[in-house]
Amino acid sequence: MIDKYNEKHRGRELLTLSEFCEYECFIKDHVSTLEEPAMEMLKQVREIVQNKFREVCSLSFEQYPTMRYNISNMINEIQSKQEAEAEKRIQEFIKMEQLFFTQDKVFQQKLNNSDIPQKSGIETSDKTHYDDDAVFNSKGCALLDTRNLVPDKLVLYYEIVYQRLTDYVPMLILLFMLKDAAKTLRNQMLELRNGADVVKLLSEDSERGCKRADLKQRLERLLQAQDLISKRL
Structure with a gap:
């Protein structure tokens, strides 16, 4: 009966941490500091990808x-737009992480892999402290809900936050700065055929044009010489 009442009236507090409001501000402050390195990673990746795109462009259209x-110019514009969108998504994710939330089973697994239950005298083999889902019931939570264990539990929660960020941020950057950027660039390049001066776009620079014309004239003279020699023989 008590377990059902607690489950029904439970708020969004972390498992075994009923007074989470006292520590929520610490979580928010700590998570907010993770935004700067995430943005720095984004800028570094943009520089790498943009330079590689330019390198391929120079080699392909030398x-x-x-x-x-x-x-x-397309590459620069696309990368700027993609970076702005990626920044927005990262900021949104950082705000979500400041909500101080994770699923009970996820945090339970962290607790099981730590020595926190043993510090409270809970044995994993003692099923009286667990519900049917192998998650601490009200009795088990009460034993772990002590101030001296708060630092250890916050460390476990930070590990969850770090794992989510290290999974989400690189995937987001990869999607926006490389995959979507390459797709957008390809589509815009194909659109150049519509309404563009193709002759102007494919015109060679003056130096290469002169060199090509000179080589063509040499080839023609060689062919003429070969023809004369063939006739005399």
Whole structure:
């Protein structure tokens, strides 16, 4: 009866930490400090990806300066837009992490892998402290809900936060700065065929054009010489 009442009237407090409001401000302050390194990682990845895109652009359109210039501008614009969207998503995720929440089973697993239950005299084999889902019941939570164990439990919660961030942030950056950016660039390059001056886009620079014309003239003279020699023989 007591367990059912506690479950029904329970708020969003962390398992075994009923007075979580006292520590929520510490969690918020700590999580907020993680935004800066996440943004720094985003900027570093943008620089790497943008440089690689430019490198491929230069190699692919080395002899077409107009095309190279237009695509280089596309790369800069796309990366700026993608970075702004990624920043927004990271900030949203940091705000969510400040809610101080995780599922009971997730935190229970962390507790099971620590020495916190043993410090309270709870044996994992003693089922009287667990409910049917192998999660601490009200009796087990009461034994662990002591101030001297709060630092250890907060460390476990920080580990959960770090794991979520280390999974989410790199995937988000990979999606926006590489996958989506490459797809957008490809689509915009294909759209250049519509309404663009294709001849101008594919015009060679003057130096290469002169060199090509000179080589063409040499080839023609060699062919003429070969033809004359063949006739005399």
